[in-house]
Amino acid sequence: MSDLTLRQDAAANPIASIRGHHIAIRVPDYEAAKNWYVEKLGFRVLQEWPFGDMNLAYVAPPHDDSFVIELIGDGEASEAPQYEDLGSSLRQPGHHHLCWNVNNVDEAIAYLAAQGVTLVGEPFEVEAIHRRLAFFADPWGNLFELAQATA
Known part of the structure; x- marks a missing residue:
């Protein structure tokens, strides 16, 4: 199969528009993790929300919102x-x-x-x-x- 054929097939693929948005990281202590990413890496907190007994946030690098980290913290974690x-x-x-x-x-x-x-x-x-x-x-x-x- 040629490269051109693969590209044409991808155009008809329903997930061809796929792009990265975030990666989720499970942490035991939400506030500590949020503070670490902000203080050590200079990240910004874009959004925060609760989910059950956990707290979640999107954090992003100082100048890029195109791909973020989702922190999932609190509750029970291994x-x-x-x-x-x-x-x-x-x-x-x-x-x-x-x-x-x-x-x-x-x-x-x-x-x-x-x-x-x-x-x-x-x-x-x-x-x-x-x-x-x-x-x-x-x-x-x-x-x-x-x-x-x-x-």
């Missing part, structure tokens, strides 16, 4: 894994990380380190995809990647 190195984290099934593009990975990681954010390994380059990458984690074990184009 313990999340804590990663200390990227290699071992890649062995776990399921969601692994969320990636954001930044202008400069090294400057972004230095800023996060100054904020006391947990860094997971050192920044590194993957020449096959022309990217410099770095990983960090929130206090609840959620991994995030920062990516910078290198080519």
Whole structure:
């Protein structure tokens, strides 16, 4: 099947308009998580609402509302894994990380380190995809990647 045929088929696909909106992150303490994302990452709270015994919020990066994080907190929650190195984290099934593009990975990681954010390994380059990458984690074990184009 040619690339053109695939594109034509996609135009008739009822989910061809699919676009990312948010990723939900379950945290045990809603207020602590909301404060961490605002204070450490500079995120903004876009909306908040209750759901049963839980509280939820959409939080967004400082200058981008196109893809947000939905925090789901309070109520009963299980313990999340804590990663200390990227290699071992890649062995776990399921969601692994969320990636954001930044202008400069090294400057972004230095800023996060100054904020006391947990860094997971050192920044590194993957020449096959022309990217410099770095990983960090929130206090609840959620991994995030920062990516910078290198080519």
